[in-house]
Amino acid sequence: MPLFAYKGRDNQGALVQGTLESTDSSNVASQLSSLNITPIEIKPQTAKTMTKEVSLDFFEEKISTLDVMLFSRQMYTLLKAGIPIMNALNGLQASTQNKTFGLVIGNIRESLAGGRELSVALAQHPKVFSSFYISMVRVGESTGLLDSVFLRLFEHLEFERFMRDQIKAALRYPTFVVIAMAIAIVVVNLFVIPAFAKVFESFGAELPLMTRVLLGFSGFMQASWPYLLVAGIGAILMFRSYVATSIGKYNWDSFKLKTPIAGKIIHKATMARFARSFALASKSGVPITNGLKLVAQTADNDYVGSRIDQMREGVERGESILRTATNSGVFNPIVLQMIAVGEESGSLDDLMEEVADMYQRDVEYEIKTLGAQIEPILIVFLGVMVLILALGIFLPIWDLGSIALNKG
Template sequence: MPFFAYKGRNARGELMQGILEAADSGAVADQLFNTGVTPIEIVVTKKAAAAGDGETWWAKLLEKRVTSMDVQLFSRQMYTLLKSGVPIMRGLAGLQESAVSKAFGKVIKDLRESLDAGRELSAAMRRHPEVFTPFYLSMVRVGEMTGRLEEVFLRLFDHLEFDRDMRERVKTATRYPSFVMMAMLIAMVVVNIFVIPAFVGVFAKFHAELPLMTRILIGTSNFTVRYWPVMAVGVALAVWGFRLWVRTPRGLYEWDKFKLKIPVAGKIVLKATMARFARSFSLSSRSGVPIVQALTVVAQTVDNAYLTARVEQMRDGVERGDSILRTAAAANVFTPVVLQMIAVGEESGSIDDLMDEIAQMYEREVDYELKTLSAQIEPILIVFLGVLVLVLALGIFLPIWDLGKAALHQ
């Protein structure tokens, strides 16, 4: 994505400037508005030179990128330092010296220099959009405005821990099915290219009419052997075209919507995403963020374009004066039980507590789905393996059996 240099003014009228990476200038303006900065000028620019330009290009190439674990650890350390009364500049200096990641150490150094130049912490973090998400920046901004920065850092730590744990569990649960499907695909390729051509010569010696399934397998094998370069190029072009399509707003929306409909895996993705939404909304509400702004910020944490659109639809409804319950029902992504909890929370004025309960409920459901994922997928894999074995048996071994019987009768 391109980089944009911006100038703007915060709520106190102070001039703010920096560089952000975004799809277009409108996305940059949205990020600035969400963090309390009114943009004055936004222009396309090249990426700012990173700290440590004296390093060789080889060292920069091998340098590890900043991970979510680095940001999570930083959040916890900032909470501890601020709660202990350590001045933020001295605390950042200590964190820079003790940073395990050199890349994140450079980020902390830039934060110190920005604070020393008179910028606020959220404005300094905004200079590193590849490290700090818009949600993270918005929460830090809220902490600065409310004077509860240390509390915000603790909640951000919990949020990042939950988000990382959820993603890792989903990856772990889907690793085995992915491996089995990949092994089946490789087996099909090997059978088509090496096994079936070996049997073609045997069948040809008998000059007998082959069953339909055998003729289909031989035709498929001949096509694969003859045109495999074309097929490889076609697959590569299809993958490239798919990636280009997914990068478009419409393509990403349709793909994320389709992912939610995938058998077994779709409901896990939906529940994990909704748990992240409920947790983020609870965090924003407890930190004093107005509901409309909270929904705007939370929409950025939902890692699904389709669900992001549904959250933005909720925000638009609340902005028009509708209740959270009505907008949540119109979004058509919450279960009736969750809608009842939202209704109780809105009526009692404790929507943040109820959203936290909703997040825990979704987490428990995701935990159960992940524990039973193998049991749900195994029958599907067995059916696929059975069909593969049946096709091979009918196409290869049945003709051999028939030819063998014919030879014995002669």
């Protein structure tokens, strides 16, 4: 996505500037509004500026989710102990192992020393702190529960990291198997079958249909492999370019949810992330509509995020959460029942945490049984490959051997 440089004013009238990654300037304006920042200027970053940032980022140490997690946990501990926030940030800056993150903390300290609020200081680093994170900190500042908010953010980031790792683990095995099979097919067609082709030519007899098909396909790959390689690389680049667009990302995220086996794991993980984020926002005192807007940005799936946005629009029209959740089409009946109970009893945040726990357990179970689910498919696929090779390569050898024996 393109980067946009922005300037704006916060609630106190202080100037705020930074960069945000978004599809267009209108989305940037919406994100700034959710952070209570009135945009003054929004413009795409020039190629010169972007090149400069890329060259700097190449040599700088990257800031990971783990760094932000540790920062949140340490801030909770220090603030809980009654240490002033400036002293806490000073200690964290001196003790952090990530030098780049240390510079970010130093910049936050300078902003606080200049009279800005912590949430505004964090908003100057959108690549490090998400809009959801900043909004939670703003809620903590307004309610006087900043230490508790940092603890919840730590737990939230830990959960997010866990779910991402689970999804990667779920996709790693089938991806590896598909790549291994593709390599095997290429090796067989480029090296194995051509060796048998020379033997078949010496026979001078008519070959079975399956053998002729294998030899023809192998010959095609031998003659066209440079073009096939270029076409494959071009297809990958075109796919990445398409997915980088908003509509491409939406369609790809929708397709991932419909893929066999892995799709249901991704769906459950996304639902767990939504439920946990919504529970955190609700417990922190964020209004439902604002909470849904923030959660849609953290869904990590544009298709599900659009459905959450539809829920927010329905709530703004006066519809119940249950009705909007039902119309979204992404929740199963059990979750809808829990939402209904939570809405009636006023304990929606607690029940959403239970929903997140339920989905998390389901994801863990699905990943543990992933091998057992994929093995039958792989066995069938390998069986078909072996059958084709046996019929195409060994059948003519067997036939010619039988003829030779009969003649003898």
